[in-house]
Amino acid sequence: MESTAHQDEQSESLDTTGFVIAPLAAAAALDSAAFSKVNAAEAIPATWEERARKAWEYYVEEPLVKNCVNSWRTFAVGDEIKITSDDENLKEQALEAAWRLNISQFIKDMVLQLLVKGDAIGFKRFTQSGQDIEELVCVNPVSVKVKYAQGELIEARQFPEDTPGGGDSIPLPVEQVVHLKWDAPAFSPRGNSLVLPAFQAIELLRDYRRAEQAIAKRWATPFRLLKVGGAFGQKMVMPDQRMLEQVRDMVNKMDMKSGLVVPFYVNVE
Incomplete structure (x- = not known):
């Protein structure tokens, strides 16, 4: 595309040259209807009844959603962890330790923090002798600031929950800390909606599948x-x-x- 602007016959001509960039969405152009409902207004139901029906539909049809729901049911709803061993003495000791440390409750709280806030921090407190674990604690990840170096945890400090990031902090020994992180939006004190991003992501996934099918039909002949x-x-x-x-x-x-x-x-x- 080329255009020339003239102020008058005596003035100097100004030449400008531009280039028209071809659209890059060639895949979407094969089936324009595939991406017609990507926006949240149409992808997410308005009422909770419709959301409940769609959630059940996703649970039945999408293996990823089913796995997440089953994991939530196993750890967060109340199903206990089963401990088995061929050695009866070892099994008895493991069951006693699991009951004393309340392993099921600890894992349930960790999974809950991981799903809701995207982070889970566990802390193990040893006895005075240092030979045995006295308690397992699921720490609020919002109150802990962690530092990593080359992929390894080098520092963990806990701050008061009422003044996060300020006030007197308590250092947590890194050898007693386990930090799990999920690829999720950063936690907000006002709360994060896990429903809306999930519906958007699944709808977008289905739209991509429709586009892939359209491309396959076009080129498979x-x-x-x-x-x-x-x-x-x-x-x-x-x-x-x-x-x-x-x-x-x-x-x-x-x-x-x-x-x-x-x-x-x-x-x-």
Whole structure:
């Protein structure tokens, strides 16, 4: 695109040159309807009844959603962790330690913090002798500031919850701290909605799947035109209506995932 601007005949001409950039959404152009409902206004139901129905639909159809719900039910709702061992003495000691440390409650709280806030921080307190664990504590991740160096935790400090990031802090020994982080939005004291991003992500995933199917249908067809008949060496084949119908039926019934054996007088253009 080129345009020339003239102020008057005596003034100096000003030339500007621009380039038109072709649209990059070629995949979406194959099926424009695939991305028609990406916006949140149409993707997310308005009432809680419709959201409940859609949540059940996602639970049934989407394995990712089903796995998350099952994990939540196992750890957060109340199903206990089962401990098994071939050694009965070891199993008895493990069950006693799990009951004394309340392992099920600890893991439930950790999973809850991980799902809701995106972070989970656990702290193990040893006995005075230092030979045994006295207590497992799920610490509020909002009150803890952590530092990493080359992927390793080097510092953890806990601040008062009423003044996060300020006031007197308590250093937590890193060898007694476990920090788990999920790829989730940063926690907000006002609360994060896990429903809206989930619905948006799943709807967008389904739209991408529709676009992929449209692209596959566009490019999966192995041919466009068939040539029936013609000169083959010293022989001339003149197709009649019956021959054309036979070739058409063969193509319509063929398996698109495998090859098709055709007579010598059929050629692909």
